[in-house]
Amino acid sequence: MAIKLENLTYTYNPGTPFEKKAMSDVNIHIPKGQFVGLIGHTGSGKSTLIQHLNGLIKPTSGNIYINGRNIHNKDEVSIKDVRQQVGLVFQYPEYQLFEMNIYKDVAFGPENMGLSKEEVKERVHKALSMVNIGEDMFDKSPFELSGGQKRRVAIAGVLAMEPEILILDEPTAGLDPKGREEILGQVSKMHEELGITVILVSHSMEDVAKYVDRLVVMKGGKVELDGIPREIFNHIEELEDMGLAAPQIRYIMEELSAKGMDVKKDILTVEEAADIIASYLKKGGIRSDS
Amino acid sequence: MIRDITIGQYYPTNSYIHRLDPRVKILSTFAYIISLFLIDNYIGYLIVALFIYTITKVAKIPLKFILKGLKAIFIIVLFTVILNVFMAPGETILYEFGKVKVTLEGIKLAIRMVSRLVLLIIGSSLMTLTTSPIELTDGIESLLKPFSKIGVPAHEIAMMMSISLRFIPILLEETDKIMKAQMARGADFESGGIIKRAKALIPILVPLFISAFRRADELAMAMEARCYRGGENRTRMKELRYESKDYIALSIMAILVVVTILI
Ligand SMILES: Nc1ncnc2c1ncn2[C@@H]1O[C@H](COP(=O)(O)OP(=O)(O)OP(=O)(O)O)[C@@H](O)[C@H]1O
Ligand SMILES: [Mg+2]
Numbered sequence: 001m002a003i004k005l006e007n008l009t010y011t012y013n014p015g016t017p018f019e020k021k022a023m024s025d026v027n028i029h030i031p032k033g034q035f036v037g038l039i040g041h042t043g044s045g046k047s048t049l050i051q052h053l054n055g056l057i058k059p060t061s062g063n064i065y066i067n068g069r070n071i072h073n074k075d076e077v078s079i080k081d082v083r084q085q086v087g088l089v090f091q092y093p094e095y096q097l098f099e100m101n102i103y104k105d106v107a108f109g110p111e112n113m114g115l116s117k118e119e120v121k122e123r124v125h126k127a128l129s130m131v132n133i134g135e136d137m138f139d140k141s142p143f144e145l146s147g148g149q150k151r152r153v154a155i156a157g158v159l160a161m162e163p164e165i166l167i168l169d170e171p172t173a174g175l176d177p178k179g180r181e182e183i184l185g186q187v188s189k190m191h192e193e194l195g196i197t198v199i200l201v202s203h204s205m206e207d208v209a210k211y212v213d214r215l216v217v218m219k220g221g222k223v224e225l226d227g228i229p230r231e232i233f234n235h236i237e238e239l240e241d242m243g244l245a246a247p248q249i250r251y252i253m254e255e256l257s258a259k260g261m262d263v264k265k266d267i268l269t270v271e272e273a274a275d276i277i278a279s280y281l282k283k284g285g286i287r288s289d290s
Numbered sequence: 291m292i293r294d295i296t297i298g299q300y301y302p303t304n305s306y307i308h309r310l311d312p313r314v315k316i317l318s319t320f321a322y323i324i325s326l327f328l329i330d331n332y333i334g335y336l337i338v339a340l341f342i343y344t345i346t347k348v349a350k351i352p353l354k355f356i357l358k359g360l361k362a363i364f365i366i367v368l369f370t371v372i373l374n375v376f377m378a379p380g381e382t383i384l385y386e387f388g389k390v391k392v393t394l395e396g397i398k399l400a401i402r403m404v405s406r407l408v409l410l411i412i413g414s415s416l417m418t419l420t421t422s423p424i425e426l427t428d429g430i431e432s433l434l435k436p437f438s439k440i441g442v443p444a445h446e447i448a449m450m451m452s453i454s455l456r457f458i459p460i461l462l463e464e465t466d467k468i469m470k471a472q473m474a475r476g477a478d479f480e481s482g483g484i485i486k487r488a489k490a491l492i493p494i495l496v497p498l499f500i501s502a503f504r505r506a507d508e509l510a511m512a513m514e515a516r517c518y519r520g521g522e523n524r525t526r527m528k529e530l531r532y533e534s535k536d537y538i539a540l541s542i543m544a545i546l547v548v549v550t551i552l553i
Contacts, residue, residue, distance in 0.1 A: 015354075016301075016355070017301060017302060017303070051470065054474060056470045056473060056474060080476065080478075083473065083474060083475075083476055084476060087474070088474040090467070090470070090471045090474070093471065095467075095468070095471075095497055095500075095501055096468055096471040096472060096475075096493075096497055097497065098492065098493045098496035098497050108472075108475055108476075108477070108493065109475040109476050112475060112476030112477055112478065113476055143500070157475055158474070158475065161475065161476065
């Protein structure tokens, strides 16, 4: 499932005083199976961009191809199929829950796809177990759950449609560290096991550094940087100018090497840093000049 | 999607009209509506139409934007025309088939009613287009103040209005968001018969109500946390004060009313 965006431009409320150009001339190609992180300051157009990918908003100009088919050309593909292939989890998805119980809410998507009762049941069970919601909870009202549980049920609602491309808009906003770890770990596992394409919008540099294969950085509606995370985080100053940053651990490594420790700086995770420091210390550590 | 509704919207351009005291605009709108009903000939409508056209120009609001807002009342206008053309009693029969008669009087009446309706809508939407909701409610509160002695809760009415007005765009935005989220899950709001469509609204309405209640609750709490205790002893950052431009605007309105009475 490859995604190709061609000269995508989008303007909100054109022709009124509230006119707002949210995206201009965006070109991105995402091959099947990639785990892509999308970062950028607030208002940089991330949410606008991802809503294009399943046809929720139509570009002011430009084209969107999913698997080589233009999604706004009815002869090539129906919008219903696109929405099933491209699963989109919105920011704060728990606000879209509406059913009497969890089971029914997760079943909403598969039912809209017109699946048989057995298939719906199978998918609901599978989706809810993926987000660690046990069967004893199925009859509960979604409104008596905790925030993190609600979030997971809402994500399961999209997973149950078994999309080939999964897009998550800040899925961990407002969750505690454990909740974040669980959700992202689950997504990462699905990416590996099912080979689906994942786009993760996030404000956490630590999260994207840990999970993604590729980072797209947006600024003022344009793609500013695009590459592998290790390389992108070398542009620390550019990132800081945009109101972003590199992962915290990266700054520690910078400091250590400024203090004279001869360690590699372009690392992504705390674990990686620990290994490097440990092996450095084992080798005899401190350089002669310090 | 639902953001196309323009009636009741504010269109900021900071023109002369925008800077007028909100009380002047509210009173002028009343005067305008009254004069619209005093008119009984075409020249009167022409004068008022010219007047309102001038105001839109001065307010720097594109005519297109206002006409777009009229689309929403198109059905009402159409209904008025049909009702008047076919139902109005009259002598001069222009056209007749069976029992249905089209009379000259009917057509004249229809023209009058439609002009009145369209001018009424344009005139009153000009008030909301040029006055921000906050100014509008400030104006209303200040105009109602004298009546608080006879028990009219002026401050409460104004506060309720300003909160409702404030919530309209928020709720529209929320509806838009929820609709999109459910569409992403394959919800279909456009096809099927009446029952299917009504049922399709449940996934929008339930989350919408829940979020509306949540927001109302949070707002009430936030207001209380900042010591809101109703209107008593509350001071304001911007005091309303009439200036010379306001007196000029009021005089122009007075002239318009007099002219419409005279002709
Ligand atoms: N429905 C809308 N109507 C008008 N303007 C909008 C709308 N949604 C977003 N915008 C504007 O478009 C721009 C891009 O918004 P978008 O929501 O895509 O940003 P974002 O990168 O997702 O930000 P955040 O990180 O805060 O979620 C912003 O300037 C925003 O004000
Ligand atoms: Mg966003």
